[in-house]
Amino acid sequence: MNRNATLFTLAALMTSVMGHAALAVGEDTSEPPKKTKTTTQCRDGKVWDAKSNRCVDAKRSDLGDDVLFDAARELAYAGQYENAIKVLGAMKEQKSARVLNYLGYANRKAGRMEVGMQYYRRALQADENYILARSYMGQALVEQGKIEEAKVQLIEIRDRGGEDTWAYRALLQSLGGVRTY
Template sequence: MRIAASRICRLTLAFGLAAGLAAPAFAVGDENDETSPPPKTETTTKCADGKVWDKDKKECVDAKKQSFNDDDLYKFAREFAYAGQYENAINILNLAKNQSDPRILNYLGYANRKAGRFELGMSYYRKALQADENYILARSYMGQAMVEQGDVQGAKVQLVEIRDRGGENTWAYRALLQSLNGYRTY
């Protein structure tokens, strides 16, 4: 009996470790992790007037005059948004070809909200969730906005949605929970 119990314990531990290794893991600043602030690049450390860093040309360029893809534009916009350059973020996001991309819509919401256009920001969060109801980062930012406006019940609904969509162990969940507990987040 003891041998069987010990064997079950080892199998359970091995399964748990294997399951943990199979889950995606993101290091802080990993470019695949949408939830951590992007690393600062030349776009926000060397460029001015809303210009972005072109790695190939090794200079600051006007994004409107270049042919950056939506992923590049998204990364530039995130960096601008986290640097507090909300208008630059919005201008870059408006250049994206796919204006229905939930990532683009979410950051249009974030940048507009942070720039003081709360209702416009909320409308973008709603559009992001219409495009992908499982996009928990949009739910987190929307919930944080609700907390800022005093809609604690609405924020709690978003927290439950994040949890129920498998996001309980994510930054999106923790950030909204912290916001509900009175901590300032993003």
């Protein structure tokens, strides 16, 4: 397929899927995380602890991994990549695909592309079906001009049942030159 036919096909696919949901960073959702006191009041990798009604050091807190993950996702979405990395580092589940994926995302967005790619690869080693890691990796590949490799990730997402997901739509949009996340 020549370049123009490929672009036309991508444009047609984008048109068909763009109406399904708004795009946002996150766990394959169209909703961005709501801002909490973690991003509005806490600094230096601290997170809001509703029980104590204050910002706490993520490493020293008794907050569970799900609370810390949500805080890290919120920080990453807010562009506070270094703080997101600190919070992710406080989680017990260091080898899970979701943690490795967001370490990839935060590092990539902080300008450390190769470190980010290493985390995406590790996320996929932890769970080859984790399509959000495939999407972010594909977007990183687009940023690097590796379009064919990015298309491979798009096909992988589709073939793993992810065609109707944010992960698929976001990568498709990136391949169309619209935006990367």
